[in-house]
Each structure stands twice: as C-alpha cells, then as structure tokens.
Amino acid sequence: MNSLYDEFRIAVHSVWNRRWLALAVAWGICILGWLVIAMIPNKYESKAQIQVRTQSILSDQVGITPQDQRRNIQQLEQTLISSENLAKVVRGTDLGASVATDQELAGKVESLRTNIEVKAEQDDFFAISAKLPSGKLARDVVQKLIDVAEEDNIAGDRKTTSQTLRFLDAQIEGRQKELADAEAKRVAYETQNLGLLPGVGSVSQRMEASRAELSQIDSQLIQARSALAALNGQLAGTPATLNTPSAGGGSPSALGQAQGELASMRARGFTDSHPDVVAIRNQIANLRAQGGGGAGAGGYRTPNPAYSSLQSMRAEREASVTALQARKSALQSDMAQLAAKQTAEPGVAAEYQRINRDYEVLKAQYDKLVTERDQIRLRGQVETQTDAVQFRVVKEPSLSNVPAAPNRPLLLAAVLIAGVGAGVGAAFALGQLQTSFPTAAKLERASGLPVIGSISQMLGSEERAQRKQKMKLFYGASGGLVCVFALLLVAEFVQRGLTA
Known part of the structure; x- marks a missing residue:
C-alpha cells in the first residue's frame, strides 16, 4: 500500500515539475477544439x-x-x-x-x-x-x-x-374470346363423335359398368356353385325313404327315429363333421348292427320329407347357377363388342380430354379475373x-429557436477535460522519459548501491520571489483557461436567449 502511495506521489511530483508543459498542451488542445466546435453549423x-x-x-x-x-x-x-x-x-x-x-x-x-x-x-x-x-x-x-x-x-x-x-x-376481354372459341370447338367435337366420348352413356362408361357387373356376377356364381355343391353333399347322405312301423306295431322303431333326426339335421344345414351328426350316425350304425333296432316285421317305408325339400332346393340353385352363367356370357359378348368399338377410335377420348382441359383452364382463368376485377373495384371505392x-x-410541426445539434455546452466541457487530461499525460510521459531519480530509495534500487543520504534544495530570497511570481503566472494562465470556457458557455446561452 505504501509503495502505491509513493508511486502516486512521484507521478504527481513529476507532473508538477512540468506543469508549464501540461498547461501549454491544455491551452493548445482547448483552443483548437473550441474553434472546431464553433465551425459546426447549428441545426x-x-x-x-x-x-x-x-x-x-x-x-x-x-x-x-x-x-x-x-x-x-x-x-x-x-x-x-x-x-x-x-x-x-x-x-x-x-x-x-x-x-x-x-x-x-x-x-x-x-x-x-x-x-x-x-x-x-x-x-x-x-x-x-x-x-x-x-x-x-x-x-x-x-x-x-x-x-x-x-x-x-x-x-x-x-x-x-x-x-x-x-x-x-x-x-377479361381476351379471355372471353378464347373461351367462346374453345366452347364452340368442344360442342362441334361432341356432335361429331357422339357415343364415343367420356361421360354418361359413353363407351368407356359402359365398359366400366360391364366390368363392375361381371365382377359381381363372378362372385355370385362362385357362391351359388359352392351352395349347390354343399346341397348335393347333403342330398347324397339323406335317405329317400324312412322305415315306418305298421299300424299295429306300436311306436316307431329306434332306427327310424335316428334316421329322421339325421335327415332333420342335414336339412338345417349341419355338415357331416358336426358333433351331433357324428353321434346320430354312430347310433344308426349300432342299431343296424343290432338288427334294425327292434323294428316290427309289419313295418313299411315312406318318402323322406327332408329328402324332397333338399331336391327342391337343389333345383332352385341349379336354376340360379344357369341364369348367372347366361348373364356372364351375355356380358362378355357385349364387352367384346364395346372393346372392338373403342379400339376403332383410339384417339377420340384423348383428344376430347385435351379440348375439355383447355376449356376448363380458360374458364377458370376467366372466372378468376372477373372475381378479382369486382373485388378491386369494390375495394377501390x-x-x-x-x-x-x-x-x-x-x-403540429414545432418551431424551435434553440439548436438541437450540436450540444455545444457538452462539447465545450468535453474539450476542456480532454485538454487538461492531454496536458497531464504529456507531462507524465516526459517525466518517464528522463533518467532522473525523484527519491533516494529509487536510486538505491536502480544502482544496487547503498545511498547514505539526500540533500534538499536550498532557495534564496530572490529565488523564492521568482518562484512565487511564476506560480502567480501559472495560476493566472490556468484561471484564464477556465474563464475562456466560462465565457464560451455564457455566449452560447446568450445566443440561445436572443434567438428564442
């Protein structure tokens, strides 16, 4: 801490010894800076x-x-x-x-x-x-x-x-003419190629409808054939007649009852792998092995109603399969004729699509332009x-007699501070360049030799008078710098007051 204080005292002493240099630099910078500020025009x-x-x-x-x-x-x-x-x-x-x-x-x-x-x-x-x-x-x-x-x-x-x-x-006028020409061209082409163009009743639409119907008929035909095959399997396992006991023989035999139950199950659609069907078939086989299950000798056979019902259902399904096959053949024949007719004019549909596409593009542009025109007219109104x-x-626009720029008081003060700072800096820098030792301790550190003592400067009466006179001049010059700054500030505010 003492070292820093000593260094500060040494710096102040160095500047004080060269105070005339610092004052001269301050005066020079301030005069130059204030002249530059005075040349800046007011705004x-x-x-x-x-x-x-x-x-x-x-x-x-x-x-x-x-x-x-x-x-x-x-x-x-x-x-x-x-x-x-x-x-x-x-x-x-x-x-x-x-x-x-x-x-x-x-x-x-x-x-x-x-x-x-x-x-x-x-x-x-x-x-x-x-x-x-x-x-x-x-x-x-x-x-x-x-x-x-x-x-x-x-x-x-x-x-x-x-x-x-x-x-x-x-x-819009140009698009309207083009749209009328495109519409006339499309109408003439439709009249010339009636029946071959896309749309309701066209060859392509009829082909699509026929394909859709043919696909549906194929699906229905597969289902009808599957149902017919299943019905034929049921009919093959159903007896045409049933064993019925005579009038005096008492209750029907167990074999007849079992066969009736089996026929009833098949009539309801049970397959041979159904557990109930398997059980009743095993029962029938056991009764037959036992000799008819106790059927009386006076029994007789009667037509099986389930067998008759299955035969009727088979006839209906065979008729349905036949009708579907006939419709399929007719559709295939119509599709062959339509395909031959369509291949006869391969470019008709493509040309019509091109004409129709051009027409739609022109119409969309025309409608868009009309809409934009109406919107712009309404928005403009x-x-x-x-x-x-x-x-x-x-x-309202203000009228000011006080200049907004430059801020002369602030600039004048800034120049004063800069001038004083530059003078102090110049004096300190010059002191650093000279090889002198302000204290005995600094000399001892620089030389490495012990310093026995130091002798103070002794001034006579004449030298003291001269130094006192120089100090008065220094203080007067320093005060003159401050006075010039104060006069410039007063002149600036007086000028503002006169123009206000």
Whole structure:
C-alpha cells in the first residue's frame, strides 16, 4: 500500500515539475477544439406526430383484412421519404429557391433524406422530425412532407385502382374470346363423335359398368356353385325313404327315429363333421348292427320329407347357377363388342380430354379475373370514397429557436477535460522519459548501491520571489483557461436567449 502511495506521489511530483508543459498542451488542445466546435453549423429540429387510421366497417365486408391494412401503413412509412416526395418538398419550400438543375435537386433530396427521420411509435402513430439550419425551414419541411404524403395517398390509390381495372378489363376481354372459341370447338367435337366420348352413356362408361357387373356376377356364381355343391353333399347322405312301423306295431322303431333326426339335421344345414351328426350316425350304425333296432316285421317305408325339400332346393340353385352363367356370357359378348368399338377410335377420348382441359383452364382463368376485377373495384371505392386511410395530425410541426445539434455546452466541457487530461499525460510521459531519480530509495534500487543520504534544495530570497511570481503566472494562465470556457458557455446561452 505504501509503495502505491509513493508511486502516486512521484507521478504527481513529476507532473508538477512540468506543469508549464501540461498547461501549454491544455491551452493548445482547448483552443483548437473550441474553434472546431464553433465551425459546426447549428441545426434546428421540428417534430410532428400524425395518426394514420384505417376504417374497418366496410373494409371487413369487402375482404380488406387487417393484414392488408397494416401493409398499407407500412407502405406509407416506406414511401413517406421517397425521392419523389422529397423532390416535391424541396420545390414547395425555401430549399428550392437555389435549385436550378436536376443535379442540384438530387443533391438537395439526398441531403434532406439524411436530415429527416420517420419513426413508428405505435400501431398507427408516426413521429416525423427534421433537422435543418433554420427552425422555420425545418417546420415548413415537416408540414410540406405531411401534405405531400396525404395527397399522394389519395391520388395514388385512385390512380393505381384505375390502372389495375383497365388491365383486368383488357385481360377479361381476351379471355372471353378464347373461351367462346374453345366452347364452340368442344360442342362441334361432341356432335361429331357422339357415343364415343367420356361421360354418361359413353363407351368407356359402359365398359366400366360391364366390368363392375361381371365382377359381381363372378362372385355370385362362385357362391351359388359352392351352395349347390354343399346341397348335393347333403342330398347324397339323406335317405329317400324312412322305415315306418305298421299300424299295429306300436311306436316307431329306434332306427327310424335316428334316421329322421339325421335327415332333420342335414336339412338345417349341419355338415357331416358336426358333433351331433357324428353321434346320430354312430347310433344308426349300432342299431343296424343290432338288427334294425327292434323294428316290427309289419313295418313299411315312406318318402323322406327332408329328402324332397333338399331336391327342391337343389333345383332352385341349379336354376340360379344357369341364369348367372347366361348373364356372364351375355356380358362378355357385349364387352367384346364395346372393346372392338373403342379400339376403332383410339384417339377420340384423348383428344376430347385435351379440348375439355383447355376449356376448363380458360374458364377458370376467366372466372378468376372477373372475381378479382369486382373485388378491386369494390375495394377501390371503399378506400377512395370512404377514406379507408385517414390522416390526422396529432401534434403540429414545432418551431424551435434553440439548436438541437450540436450540444455545444457538452462539447465545450468535453474539450476542456480532454485538454487538461492531454496536458497531464504529456507531462507524465516526459517525466518517464528522463533518467532522473525523484527519491533516494529509487536510486538505491536502480544502482544496487547503498545511498547514505539526500540533500534538499536550498532557495534564496530572490529565488523564492521568482518562484512565487511564476506560480502567480501559472495560476493566472490556468484561471484564464477556465474563464475562456466560462465565457464560451455564457455566449452560447446568450445566443440561445436572443434567438428564442
């Protein structure tokens, strides 16, 4: 800690010994800096605030979405300081008094663009500011910019809408002629190739219908044949007659009852692998092995009703199979004729599809153009006749007699601080370059030899008087620098007061 304090004292002592150098550097930098600040021209700022409102009562009804309204506001923000608008501002203010050529006008426009700022503050509020050498000129420029933007918005919307409608009318007229020619061509082709074109009653449609019906008939025929085969199997296992006992023989025999039950099961559709059918067949086999199951000698055989029912069902299914086969043959014959007829004109359907496709494309384009024209006409009427975009000046352009730039008091103070800092730095740097030792301890560290002592400087009366006189001069020069700074500040504020 003591070492740092010693170093600080040494640095201060080094600067103090070269205080005249520090003061000279400070004076030089301050005078130069203040001259540069004095040469900077004043700029006066004028500010205004406008509100760009979009009415939404009719806009929503005609398809002007909030995105479209926001896009209109953004477009206004981008074109507010366009070259065309700025050229109108230059011609309409005092800036155009000294403009004689297009090059001078372009230079004025670019200079004006760098001094104008348009900033969006909220959804529909904009702040417009201009910094120019005169407060009145800055206010006139902002006001003219607002007037030009409002005029261009109204006139521009109407001009754009009229140009768009003229273009769409020309396109619709051309598409209408092409659509009429395509429709006449399609009608003539349909009349020439009637019966061979796609659509209701065409060859292709009839072929598709025949294929679908043939597929259905094949499925039905497979089912009918399967049912007939199953019925033939049941009929083969069903006896044509049943053993019935005589009138005096008492109850029917067990074999007859078992055979009746088996016939009933087969009539209900049971297969031979069904457990009940297997059981009753085993019972019948046992009864036959025992000699008829106790049938009386006076019994007789009667027709089996289940067998008769199965025969009737088989006749019906055979008739159904025959009818399906006949229908299938007829369809195959019709399809062969249709295929021969279709192959006779292979390019008819393709040509018709091409003609119809061209017609549909033209019709879609025509309908789209008509819809867009109606929408644009209605939207244009809403935007121009009902003031869809409305300008409202919230804050009038201000007139300021106090320069907004440069901030001279701050710059003057900054130059003073920079000058003093540069002088101190120059004195300290010069002290570091000289090979002197301010203290005995530093000399001892540098030489490596012990230092016995140090002798203080002794001043006489004359030398003290001279040093005192020099200190007065130094303090006077330092105070003069501060006084010059104070005078410059007073002059700046007095000038502001006089122009206010």
